[in-house]
Amino acid sequence: AQSVTQLDSHVSVSEGTPVLLRCNYSSSYSPSLFWYVQHPNKGLQLLLKYTSAATLVKGINGFEAEFKKSETSFHLTKPSAHMSDAAEYFCVVSRIQGAQKLVFGQGTRLTINP
Amino acid sequence: DTEVTQTPKHLVMGMTNKKSLKCEQHMGHRAMYWYKQKAKKPPELMFVYSYEKLSINESVPSRFSPECPNSSLLNLHLHALQPEDSALYLCASSQVGGTGEQYFGPGTRLTVT
Numbered sequence: 001a002q003s004v005t006q007l008d009s010h011v012s013v014s015e016g017t018p019v020l021l022r023c024n025y026s027s028s029y030s031p032s033l034f035w036y037v038q039h040p041n042k043g044l045q046l047l048l049k050y051t052s053a054a055t056l057v058k059g060i061n062g063f064e065a066e067f068k069k070s071e072t073s074f075h076l077t078k079p080s081a082h083m084s085d086a087a088e089y090f091c092v093v094s095r096i097q098g099a100q101k102l103v104f105g106q107g108t109r110l111t112i113n114p
Numbered sequence: 115d116t117e118v119t120q121t122p123k124h125l126v127m128g129m130t131n132k133k134s135l136k137c138e139q140h141m142g143h144r145a146m147y148w149y150k151q152k153a154k155k156p157p158e159l160m161f162v163y164s165y166e167k168l169s170i171n172e173s174v175p176s177r178f179s180p181e182c183p184n185s186s187l188l189n190l191h192l193h194a195l196q197p198e199d200s201a202l203y204l205c206a207s208s209q210v211g212g213t214g215e216q217y218f219g220p221g222t223r224l225t226v227t
């Protein structure tokens with residue numbers, strides 16, 4: 001069975017400082033891993049995906065994530081936070097080969113302080 | 115084009131009404147999904163269509179009735195809903211097989227009075 005744990009329900013950073021959102025996963029198979037972002041009252045937008053190619057994955061808006069199999073982690077980072085980054089972030093796992101069920105973490109709310 | 119569209123954006127309905135939510139994608143995806151999302155929670159899967167056939171029903175009450183008229187369209191028919199059904203309803207699409215990422219629409223905010 002697969003599961004995802006987002007280690008922080010809320011992260012608050014100052015504008016211009018680094019962002020770290022932590023995610024651990026559990027999977028019996030080689031997983032696909034994703035980060036999605038959701039702004040208030042909006043749909044989910046795919047930020048980036050890991051699918052067994054490079055372990056360091058670059059996404060949109062300056063975000064990147066590193067897949068560490070030994071630590072079963074897939075943390076999301078950004079060097080410098082912007083006010084527009086304030087949103088809910090979901091770490092998601094899917095079985096590779098495109099299983100049609102995604103397993104969502106509980107989400108991390110990112111707040112950016114001016 | 116990586117866009118999934120949903121209509122309407124907002125819907126208020128009484129418990130005796132019948133209404134429908136609509137979803138459309140033109141990415142050539144052959145899998146489409148309905149999710150329900152309550153405030154401050156992740157989305158919960160309701161239904162999956164693969165090649166226009168219902169492949170997964172997550173034990174959703176029969177007052178929700180999905181329909182996939184063709185490979186680009188997905189509907190969710192609503193009847194006799196309860197106030198606890200108020201939520202954001204999200205549609206998504208993906209390739210069948212592949213790497214599994216799904217593309218989401220902006221959602222319909224449903225309020226049941």
